[in-house]
Amino acid sequence: MRVSHYFEWESQITGGHAQSVQNQRTVLDRKGIEYTTEPTLDADVLHLNNMGPRSVYYAKRAQRADVPVVVHGHQTAEDLKESFRFFTALSKPARPYLSYAYSLADHIVCPTEHNRRVLETYTDAPKTVISNGFDPGKIDGHDDDALRQEYLDRYDLDPPVVFMVGHVIERKGLRSFVETARRMPDVDFAWFGYLNPGGGTVDRLLRSRTTTKLVNAAPENCTFTGYVDDIAGAFAAGDVFFWPSKNENEGMALLEAMAAGKPPVIRDIETYGWLDDETHCLKADEEFVDPLRRLVENPTERDRFGDVAAEKSAEFTIDAIADDIETLYGRITA
Structure with missing residues (x-):
């Protein structure tokens, strides 16, 4: 089998x-599946991961050539809201465009059941839920004491640290993160992820004014690290993972945090119906201070929730999803 990926x-x-x-x-x-990263019809499967105009063009050609088209459902119009400047405005025209683009698929891969339900309103193309998975190798060293101390010292953090990993955008719950930190001045909060406040013209254009204002007005106990060269260092330094994101198709950083044994406090959104409150995590709608306090102040509770979260994360490793992807390819080419 050969895949155009x-x-x-x-x-x-x-x-x-x-x-x-x-x-x-x-x-x-x-x-051992042969693949090329170029779009081509000289393949048994055309697998598309971002439905821009060139992908739409090749999907239409593949239809005419009878080459099966698999599309990963990474994007929804909802994802665009509160992300980068102008993207909220783009979310309205994005909906009909994505509905058309997804309708060109012979099969859509959805990372969660929630994402599948959303995409059912876009197109009736067949869908299969397969997690995006995560690579445990990315967080190797998260339990290294020396790495932990290095990152605590680098960002002047005093444990236990409440932390987040991801792009600094409003949709990820930036306002909740900043305001919760303000209400817990005795606790250090750290957001590890791309910010680049001194970046080039494109970065300044894409970053929304609200994002800039929130970051600039954050309290002293709230640190934005910007890009970190070793993400394992973030998971080493953090103690309680705070994930107040408003909308996600899955959330890989959450899976990685769970695998690192970091107890999660998350926003109660439909995406995370597969996580049980008070078992795998603590959930809240908007008031996050109490659940965070519970874990910050009780090491036994942190360990208990962290252990259960790590056990649950094993269902989402690359190895755990590998057979599902191979099986899907075999089914649509049979």
């Missing part, structure tokens, strides 16, 4: 979307 705008897209594509390619490598 195409990721449009690959050099521009970062974060969980890009990591998901890398995870898929790791699966292909481990399964």
Whole structure:
């Protein structure tokens, strides 16, 4: 079998979307499935990971050539809201465009059951739920004491540290993160992830005014690290994972935090119906101070929730999803 595994705008897209594509390619490598990253019809399957105009063009050609088209459902119009400047406005026209683009698929891969339900309103193309997965190798060293101390010292953090990993955007719960930190002045909060406040013109144009204001007005106990070269250092330094994101298709950083044994406090949104409150995590709608206090002040509770979270995360490793991807390819080419 040969797969055309195409990721449009690959050099521009970062974060969980890009990591998901890398995870898929790791699966292909481990399964010994031949693939090219170029869009081509000289393949048994055309697998598209970002439905830009070039992907739509090749999907239409594949239909005419009778080459099966698999599309990963990474994007929804809802994702665009409260992310970067102008993206909320783009979310309205994005809906009909994505509905058309997804309708070109012979099969859509949805990372969660919630994402599948959302995409059912876009198109009736067949869908299968397969997690984006995560690579445990990315967090190797999270339990290293020396790495922990290095990152605590680098960002002047005093444990126990409440932390977040991801792009600094409003949709990820930036306002809740900042305001909760303000209400807990005795606790250090750290957001590890791309910010680049001194970046180039494109960065300044894309970053919303609200994001800039929230970051600039954050209290002293709230640190934004910007990009970190070793993400394992973030998971080493943090003690309680605070994930107040308002909308996610899955949330790879959450899976990584769970695998690192960091107890999660998360916003109670539909995406996380597979996580049980008071078992795998603590959930809240908006008032996060009490659940965070509970874990910050009680090491036994942190360990208990962290252990259960780590056990649950094993269902979402690259190895755990590899057979599902291989099986899907086999089914649509049979």
